[in-house]
Amino acid sequence: MFDKEKLGQIKESAEAFQAKHQKSIEKRPERKQTFETGSGAEVNVLYTPADIPEFDYMEDLGMPGSYPYTRGVQTNMYRGRFWTMRMYAGFATAEESNKRYKYLIEQGSMGLSVAFDLPTQIGYDSDHALAEGEVGKVGVAIDSLADMEILFDGIPLDKVSTSMTINAPASVLLAMYIAVAEKQGVSSDQLRGTIQNDILKEYIARGTYIFPTEPSMRLITNIFEYCSKHVPQWNTISISGYHIREAGSTAAQEVGFTLADGIAYVDAAIKAGLDVDVFAPRLSFFFNAHNDILEEVAKYRAARRLWARIMKERFGAKDPKSMALKFHTQTGGSTLTAQQPENNIVRVAIQTLAAVLGGTQSLHTNSKDEALALPTEDSVRVALRTQQIVAYESGAADTVDPLAGSYYIEAKTNQIEKEAMEYIKKIDEIGGAPKAIDAGYIQQEIMDAAYNYQKDIEAGKRIIVGMNKFQIKEEAPKGLLKVDPSVGELQKNKLAELRAKRDNALVQSKLEALKAACSTDANLMPFILDAVRAYATLGEICGVMREVFGEYQQSVQL
Amino acid sequence: MDRPIRVLVAKPGLDGHDRGAKVIARALRDAGMEVIYTGLRQTPEQIVNATIQEDVDVVAMSILSGAHNTLLPKVVELLKAEKADDVLVIGGGVIPDDDIPFLKEKGIAEIFTPGTPTSVTIDFIRANIKRK
Numbered sequence: 268m269f270d271k272e273k274l275g276q277i278k279e280s281a282e283a284f285q286a287k288h289q290k291s292i293e294k295r296p297e298r299k300q301t302f303e304t305g306s307g308a309e310v311n312v313l314y315t316p317a318d319i320p321e322f323d324y325m326e327d328l329g330m331p332g333s334y335p336y337t338r339g340v341q342t343n344m345y346r347g348r349f350w351t352m353r354m355y356a357g358f359a360t361a362e363e364s365n366k367r368y369k370y371l372i373e374q375g376s377m378g379l380s381v382a383f384d385l386p387t388q389i390g391y392d393s394d395h396a397l398a399e400g401e402v403g404k405v406g407v408a409i410d411s412l413a414d415m416e417i418l419f420d421g422i423p424l425d426k427v428s429t430s431m432t433i434n435a436p437a438s439v440l441l442a443m444y445i446a447v448a449e450k451q452g453v454s455s456d457q458l459r460g461t462i463q464n465d466i467l468k469e470y471i472a473r474g475t476y477i478f479p480t481e482p483s484m485r486l487i488t489n490i491f492e493y494c495s496k497h498v499p500q501w502n503t504i505s506i507s508g509y510h511i512r513e514a515g516s517t518a519a520q521e522v523g524f525t526l527a528d529g530i531a532y533v534d535a536a537i538k539a540g541l542d543v544d545v546f547a548p549r550l551s552f553f554f555n556a557h558n559d560i561l562e563e564v565a566k567y568r569a570a571r572r573l574w575a576r577i578m579k580e581r582f583g584a585k586d587p588k589s590m591a592l593k594f595h596t597q598t599g600g601s602t603l604t605a606q607q608p609e610n611n612i613v614r615v616a617i618q619t620l621a622a623v624l625g626g627t628q629s630l631h632t633n634s635k636d637e638a639l640a641l642p643t644e645d646s647v648r649v650a651l652r653t654q655q656i657v658a659y660e661s662g663a664a665d666t667v668d669p670l671a672g673s674y675y676i677e678a679k680t681n682q683i684e685k686e687a688m689e690y691i692k693k694i695d696e697i698g699g700a701p702k703a704i705d706a707g708y709i710q711q712e713i714m715d716a717a718y719n720y721q722k723d724i725e726a727g728k729r730i731i732v733g734m735n736k737f738q739i740k741e742e743a744p745k746g747l748l749k750v751d752p753s754v755g756e757l758q759k760n761k762l763a764e765l766r767a768k769r770d771n772a773l774v775q776s777k778l779e780a781l782k783a784a785c786s787t788d789a790n791l792m793p794f795i796l797d798a799v800r801a802y803a804t805l806g807e808i809c810g811v812m813r814e815v816f817g818e819y820q821q822s823v824q825l
Numbered sequence: 826m827d828r829p830i831r832v833l834v835a836k837p838g839l840d841g842h843d844r845g846a847k848v849i850a851r852a853l854r855d856a857g858m859e860v861i862y863t864g865l866r867q868t869p870e871q872i873v874n875a876t877i878q879e880d881v882d883v884v885a886m887s888i889l890s891g892a893h894n895t896l897l898p899k900v901v902e903l904l905k906a907e908k909a910d911d912v913l914v915i916g917g918g919v920i921p922d923d924d925i926p927f928l929k930e931k932g933i934a935e936i937f938t939p940g941t942p943t944s945v946t947i948d949f950i951r952a953n954i955k956r957k
Contacts (some may be wrong), residue, residue, distance in 0.1 A: 385890055387840035389866075397868065400895025401839050474841015474865050514844050601844070605939040636937045640921050641891075693938055721848050725942050734940045743922035750891065823864035825850050 268322045278317045297541045305559030306517035307719065308354040308682065314674035318473070322677060327572070331667045333587075335575040337568050337680070338668040339626040340591040345664035348379075350622075351629035351655045353430060355597065357382035357407035358641055361417035364407040365503040368422060370644065373499060376652060378460075379422070380430040383404030383440070389477040390436045390809030393758035403754035405641070406432075411804045415443040416450065425453040429460035430505070430595070430629075435477035438486050439808050442796040445498065460594070461502035461551060465489060467528040468507045468706045472514040472654035472713065472821065477809060480701045482816035487532060488539040491546040493792035503524055504532060505595060508570075511592035512555035513601045515717020517685045518566040521555060523690030524700075524709050526574055530691070531700040534583055543582050547589035551628075557599045563618070564670050567594070567625030573684050577691075596622035597631040603638040607733035608744060609637040612649060619657045624670055630654055640747040654710065707822050725797050762804065769802040777801045778811050783813040830954060831881040835863040835872045837900065840890035845917060849885060852943035853950070867901040877909055882954050885946075891917040898931035906934075911955045917941070 283657050302310040314596055329335060332342035339348065354376050357364045361632070364683050368379050383406040386398035392410045393402045400406045419429075425449065434441045445455045466483040471478040476483070487504065494503045507526035508516075516524065529550065536546050542683075554570065556563055574592040578584040598618035603611045612635050632650040634642030641651070658664055670676045690712075697703040704710070722728040730736045777798040784794045798808050826834050834850040836843055843865060854860045861879050863872065876884050884904075886897060904910050916928065917937035925926055925936045937946050 283955060383893060389839055397839065397866070400892030401890055403889030405840070448867075469841070472841070474843065477837075513842075515848075638919065640919070717844050718851050719826055719851070721943065725944060730938075735942075747921055747923070750919075752894075821864050825854070825860070825862055 268324050269316050269320065270298065274316060274362070275322060276402065277315055281313070281315045281317045284313065290513070293822060297818045300493075304518070304560060304562040305714075306519065306721075308517070308519070308562070314341065314378055314678050316674060318674055318678040319531060319681065320336065322560045325675070327681075328403065328671060334579070334590055335572045336591050337572040338671055340571070340628070345623070345658070345668045346605045346667075349658045349664060350627050350705045351428070352376055352651060352658075353378040353511060353595070353629045353631055353653055354647060355378045355380040355382050355432065355631045358404040358405070358748070359407065359750050360757060361407055361409065361414040363423075365418055367644070368569035369646075370439070371651070372422070372427070374648060375655065376651060378428040378430060381418070381432065381656060383431070383433055384408045385475065387440075388433060388435070389804060390439075390805060392544045392762060392804050392806030393755060394762050395806055398452040399755070402758050403750055407445070408754065408758045409440065410758060410764055411802050412443050412446050412799050413558050413626050413765055413802060413820075414630070415440075415447050416511070419447050423453070424448045424451055424503055425457045427459075430462075432463050432470050434463050434466055434475055435472070435483065436797060436805060436809050437462040438490055438792060439794050439799065441490065441498075441501075442799040444666050446799050447795060455498045456496055459500045461505050463475070463507060465507045465528065465553075466506040467700050467704060468525070470509055470821070471511060473507075473510040473814055476819045476821075477814065478816040480705070482785075482812070483819070484531075484535045484701070487540075488536045488541065489790045489792050490496070491536050491549070492539070492541055492790055494549065495541070495545050495642045501549065501592075503546070503549045505551050505553040506532065507553040509555045509597055511713060512557070512599065514603075514713050516713045517716050518559075518562050519686035520690060520712060522566055522573065522683055523687035524550065524685060524694075524713075525554070526570065526577065526687060527691050527703070528583070528734055529574065530577065533578075534699065537582070537630050543578075543584050544586040544589050547578060547582075547584055548586060552592055552594035552625075554594050555599050555749070556594050556596050557602055558614055558617055558625070560564070560617055560621040560680060561670075561675060562683075564625045565676055566683050566769060567627070568668070568676070569683035570594070571682070573687055584640045593628045593632070593689060595629045596625075596627040598622070598633045600633055603635070604635060604731060604734045605638040606741065607737065608635045609638065610733050612653065613651060616653050616657070620661065620663060621655050623657055623663050624668075626668060639744055641750070643748045648785060705822065707824050711821075711824065760810055765804070774798070774803045774807070776801055778807060780812045781808065782815060826885045828901060830883065830950065831859050832856045832860050832878065832883040832885055832950070833872070833876055833879055833881040834927050835867050835875070835884060835886045836858055836865045836871060836888070837867050837869060837886050837896040838886065838888045838890035838892045839866055842889040842918075843887070845889070845948065846887035849887065849917065849943055849946060853885075853947060856947045859901065863873065869889055869903055872900050873907060873909070875905040876912055878905065881900070883950055884890055884914045886914070887918050890913065890921070891919075893918065893920050894924055894927060899926055901932035913950065913954050915946070915949070917946070
């Protein structure tokens with residue numbers, strides 16, 4: 268891209284600049300000895316073409332909507348339509364959450380995003396001993412198809428797209444969604460949405476695993492296969508770096524570990540006999556947005572380019588859709604402070620801009636009170652308005668990948684790609700992501716980064732406004748959302764009623780059929796769907812699979 | 826005062842947010858304490874068993890699931906039943922200020938909310954430990 272002679276001149280000039288700069292800081296020292304990104308990578312005083320000497324526009328960037336997709340996966344990005352403003356919500360009962368969804372749709376939310384409570388995410392019914400105190404707390408409690416029918420009551424499933432944050436029991440919740448649609452007269456090929464369905468990052472960082480690795484990977488490939496035939500518009504997995512970052516990773520680790528997980532899923536599906544170009548177009552990703560806006564933009568660009576190269580070169584994908592990395596973004600929960608929570612609105616605005624400048628396909632913005640509790644309706648509205656302000660007022664959505672060509676952004680994109688590739692190489696040497704997780708390698712790397720971050724904060728090396736600088740004396744915040752503690756009892760009663768009312772012989776036979784199928788090579792989706800239709804509960808279905816598959820044992824280390 | 830302070834860092838409840846638990850565990854270890862970390866999804870019974878078996882001076886529980894009002898008091902109750910209530914019990918996580926008086930009344934000595942420097946927790950343990 269750069270003329271050799273001119274590049275030589277720039278290098279000379281940049282070196283002269285450096286000498287001058289060194290001299291000047293001897294007299295007037297800078298604010299810090301070294302400057303670092305949010306992830307702790309060193310930042311230079313200035314970037315010039317000398318920092319990207321090999322830069323090749325067509326090779327490294329190309330055009331938006333074309334390989335290697337560095338500049339984005341669509342040709343005109345947000346000029347066609349904005350990203351999907353998708354607010355993650357759900358709490359208490361299906362009735363309460365249904366009200367919140369209808370409110371969000373009225374307020375301009377474009378897609379639903381369902382948060383399930385922890386017992387649901389771990390495959391326990393609300394009346395299980397381990398569910399005590401947890402029912403309806405961090406999301407909605409779903410025990411059976413009956414709850415799911417209430418959750419989507421009055422919401423036409425052929426019109427909305429729904430994202431469900433569900434992993435270990437993703438197959439069961441997807442089956443429930445399909446069954447609700449059937450009752451609305453909507454066929455499964457009209458359904459649009461996403462299930463998270465990413466078990467590897469549960470083992471790494473998020474913790475809602477149930478089954479051991481092998482049967483978990485089988486369930487995932489069963490879903491890939493089933494959806495490619497029956498739910499073709501569904502995103503069958505959302506390979507998530509979000510939680511890896513929340514656990515304390517750096518930006519480059521977020522990309523490296525997430526794409527390593529992606530490689531494991533593609534490997535597993537190919538091993539199960541699926542054609543890469545059949546399932547790969549339905550893979551999607553999920554990244555975090557932290558405050559270091561330039562590093563984050565570079566991260567999204569690096570992830571797109573690296574995934575495109577992996578799909579083409581490593582897996583021999585032919586369909587361009589298999590190479591285009593689509594992703595959802597959520598602003599960084601761990602960046603929010605419990606102190607002076609109003610300041611979080613500003614953090615979320617910066618993170619929103621990062622996600623938009625980085626070319627996200629959909630976005631959830633956190634609410635200011637999330638370091639304290641689940642968000643109230645008012646604070647969720649401000650978070651949604653933040654996206655709308657960036658969309659309609661900032662101008663950032665009107666041209667594609669506007670930061671491309673910045674020497675810093677391009678150098679940073681290269682650096683993150685390189686670092687992420689090194690992690691992938693290391694994981695390959697260990698034998699792939701599942702083995703690297705079993706060995707605790709990935710968790711250890713993240714933990715080291717998290718601990719360093721904490722130490723930097725406590726040493727005052729890293730400033731968090733309102734937390735370790737500019738503190739004020741504060742009153743305890745008022746008006747936080749409280750989940751009614753009677754939700755647990757309510758769900759238990761609903762379950763008892765359901766168990767009395769349904770055809771229990773039918774349920775039993777469907778559960779036995781599922782159990783038998785677990786020990787064969789059959790695709791489990793049709794069996795799960797049958798059990799769901801008969802109103803078998805989530806806990807019963809997962810219980811049957813627990814019996815056959817066993818449970819994952821976490822490797823505990825510090 | 827010869828042996829180092831022994832701490833059980835435990836994760837009651839079903840949530841998988843163990844960043845805080847692991848960071849505090851490392852910080853306590855770096856401060857010279859002996860730390861045992863339980864891993865995720867520990868029932869109150871499991872936490873109490875580990876407390877007794879490991880003969881710890883402190884149980885530090887991290888919870889972000891919202892089930893703190895149910896689970897933390899239960900640990901204290903079970904410790905009492907096992908006559909192990911000389912153990913210092915503390916908690917941390919996303920716990921609303923409104924719930925803290927209730928938890929203290931139930932015998933949790935202190936609750937550390939987001940943004941607390943690890944040094945504050947370390948100092949609290951040193952100042953409040955009930956020596957056996």
